[in-house]
Amino acid sequence: xxxxxxxxxxxxxxxxxxxxxxxxxxxxxxxxxxxxxxxxxxxxxxxxxxxxxxxxxxxxxxxxxxxxxxxxxxxxxxxxxxxxxxxxxxxxxxxxxxxxxxxxxxxxxxxxxxxxxxxxxxxxxxxxxxxxxxxxxxxxxxxxxxxxxxxxxxxxxxxxxxxxxxxxxxxxxxxxxxxxxxxxxxxxxxxxxxxxxxxxxxxxxxxxxxxxxxxxxxxxxxxxxxxxxxxxxxxxxxxxxxxxxxxxxxxxxxxxxxxxxxxxxxxxxxxxxxxxxxxxxxxxxxxxxxxxxxxxxxxxxxxxxxxxxxxxxxxxxxxxxxxxxxxxxxxxxxxxxxxxxxxxxxxxxxxxxxxxxxxxxxxxxxxxxxxxxxxxxxxxxxxxxxxxxxxxxxxxxxxxxxxxxxx
Numbered sequence: 001x002x003x004x005x006x007x008x009x010x011x012x013x014x015x016x017x018x019x020x021x022x023x024x025x026x027x028x029x030x031x032x033x034x035x036x037x038x039x040x041x042x043x044x045x046x047x048x049x050x051x052x053x054x055x056x057x058x059x060x061x062x063x064x065x066x067x068x069x070x071x072x073x074x075x076x077x078x079x080x081x082x083x084x085x086x087x088x089x090x091x092x093x094x095x096x097x098x099x100x101x102x103x104x105x106x107x108x109x110x111x112x113x114x115x116x117x118x119x120x121x122x123x124x125x126x127x128x129x130x131x132x133x134x135x136x137x138x139x140x141x142x143x144x145x146x147x148x149x150x151x152x153x154x155x156x157x158x159x160x161x162x163x164x165x166x167x168x169x170x171x172x173x174x175x176x177x178x179x180x181x182x183x184x185x186x187x188x189x190x191x192x193x194x195x196x197x198x199x200x201x202x203x204x205x206x207x208x209x210x211x212x213x214x215x216x217x218x219x220x221x222x223x224x225x226x227x228x229x230x231x232x233x234x235x236x237x238x239x240x241x242x243x244x245x246x247x248x249x250x251x252x253x254x255x256x257x258x259x260x261x262x263x264x265x266x267x268x269x270x271x272x273x274x275x276x277x278x279x280x281x282x283x284x285x286x287x288x289x290x291x292x293x294x295x296x297x298x299x300x301x302x303x304x305x306x307x308x309x310x311x312x313x314x315x316x317x318x319x320x321x322x323x324x325x326x327x328x329x330x331x332x333x334x335x336x337x338x339x340x341x342x343x344x345x346x347x348x349x350x351x352x353x354x355x356x357x358x359x360x361x362x363x364x365x366x367x368x369x370x371x372x373x374x375x376x377x378x379x380x381x382x383x384x385x386x387x388x389x390x391x392x393x394x395x396x397x398x399x400x401x402x403x404x405x406x407x
Contacts, residue, residue, distance in 0.1 A: 008041040012110040016393055017124060020177070021132045023146065023163040024385045031099055031389065038106035041113070060353035064346055065101050071342040072097045075335045079298030086300060093299055096385065103392050108399035126193060129200045136160035136170075136204045159209035169384045171213035172375050174205050176390040178217060179224075179367040180397070183360060186228040212378040218245065220371060227363060272318060278325050278378060284309045285324045285333050296336030323383070327376035330383060347373070354398050365398050 012034045019030035072094055079085050138144065143158040144151055159167040178201055185194040205217050218241070225237045272280040288297060288309045297305070303321060310321045324330040332340045347369065354365055372381060372391060381387045 008037055009110040009114040010116055012038045012041065012107060013114050013116075013121075014124065016107055016396065017121075017128060020173070020390060020393060021128055021162060024165065027386065027389045028096075031103065031392075035099075035103050035106050038110050042106070042109060060349050064349035064353050067342055067346040067349060068101045069098070071335070071339060071346060074339050074342060075296075075299055078296040078335050078339060079300070081295055082292070082298045085298040085305070086302075087298070089300060096388075100388060100392060100395075104395040104399050107393070107396035111396060111400035122193065126197055129197050132162060133200045133204055135162055136207045140207045160204065160207035162204075164386050165384075167208045168210050168213075168379050169386050171205055171208035171210035172379055172381045172384070172387050173390045174201050174208070175213055175216060175220075175371050175375050176368060176387065176394060177201070178205075178220065179364050179371065180394065182221065182224055182367075183364045186224055187360065189233070213375065216371060216375055220367060224367070228360075272315060272320075277320055277322075280310075280313070280315060280318065280320075281322055281325050282329055283313050284315070284321070285326075285329050287312050288333050289329075289336075292336060294336045294338060296332070296334050296339050299334055301333065323380055325379055327380050327382045330380050350395075354395075358401075361398075361401055368394055368398075 015030050015034040015037070019027045019034070022030070076090050076094065079087055079090060137160070139160040139162075140158050142153065143155045144153050145157075145161055146152070146163055161167045161170045164170045164173070178198075181194070181198045181201055185191070185198045188194045202217060205213050221241065222238075225234055225241070229237055274280045274283075284306065288301075288306075291297070301323065306321050306323070307316070310316060310318050315321070324333060328340065331343050335342070351366070351369060355362070372387075375381055382391075
C-alpha cells in the first residue's frame, strides 16, 4: 500500500479515537472530517472489496440500514404531523442521525486497511485514557466544567463529566467502551497495561457519580467473570470484587453516600414526592404517550412542550420538568408505537448482521449493545450525541472484524 494511502487510513482511525474524549462540537467536526478522509481513501484505493462495507449483498445488514433510515424519516414525519410541535432543526436531526448507519462502514474499511501495529493503538488508547482520567480527577477535586466556550468553576458540584455536557453522558459513554477493555483484560490476565486501562475507566465511572452506571459496570463485570474465568481464577476474581464492593459500601465515601441517599428523605437531588424523580418524568411522559400512542409527538419536545403534561400530574412548579430519562419511553413519546417498533427492529437486525468468527468477540458485541439498551432505561442515552459517537466507534470496530468473514 502506498505511504500516502496508509497514512490516510491511519489518520481516520486516530481522529476517530481522539474524538471520543472530546465534546459535541469537536466530535461533530471530527465525524465529518474523518468520514471525508475515509471516503477519499476508498476512492483512491478503488478496491472492489469495499462492497463488504456496504449492505448490497448482505440481507440482514440491508434490513438494518433500511429500518434505521425509516426510523429517522418516520420521526420527521411524526413531527410534521403534530401541529403543536415547533418542527425545528429537522435537517440537522437527519444529518446527525444518519451518521449511525453511514459512518461505521467508512471507518471500518480504514480500520481493516491500516497497517500500524496493535502496540501503537494500545499506546494511543492508554494515553487518551490517562488524559481523560486526569481531567475527571481534577473536576472531582476543584469542580470545573466546560459550558459553551467557557470554563466554569462550581465547588458544590464535583461530579466528573470530562468535556461532555453532563456527568450521566460521561458515564454512559464510558459504559459503551467498557466491554472492549474488559474483554482485553480478561483475555490477557497477566497484562498490567490492560488492567490499568480497565481501572482508569472504572475510576471515571465512579467519579461521574452515576449510581445506575456504577451498578451496570459491576453487573457486566460479574457476567464477564462467569463467561471467561474458570475454577480458582473465577473464585479469586469474585472474592476480590466482593471485598472491593463491601469496602466501598461499608465505608464513608462519596459513592456510598450517594447510594444511601436513595433511601433518605433528604436527597438533595430529589425535587418531587416520588421515590426517584425519574418516576415523575416517566409519569408525565406516560400522559403524553396516551395522547398520541401510534404516531407520537415528534422531535424536539422542549421544556415549553413538556410543561403542560407535568401540570396534568400536579407538578406544574416542578424544578426538573426534564425529558423522559429513558430512551425507550422517549422514543415512544416522539415516534409512537411505529417509531419504537422501527428502532427495535433495527437493533434486532443489527445484532444478526454482525456475526464474529471468535465467540469472545461476539460476546463483546452482545455485551456492548446490552449495556447500551439497559443503561438507556435510566437515561436518554441514544439522544446524546456523545453516546451516539461512542456507539459509532464501537460499531466500526465490530464491522472491521466482520468484514473478514466470508458470507
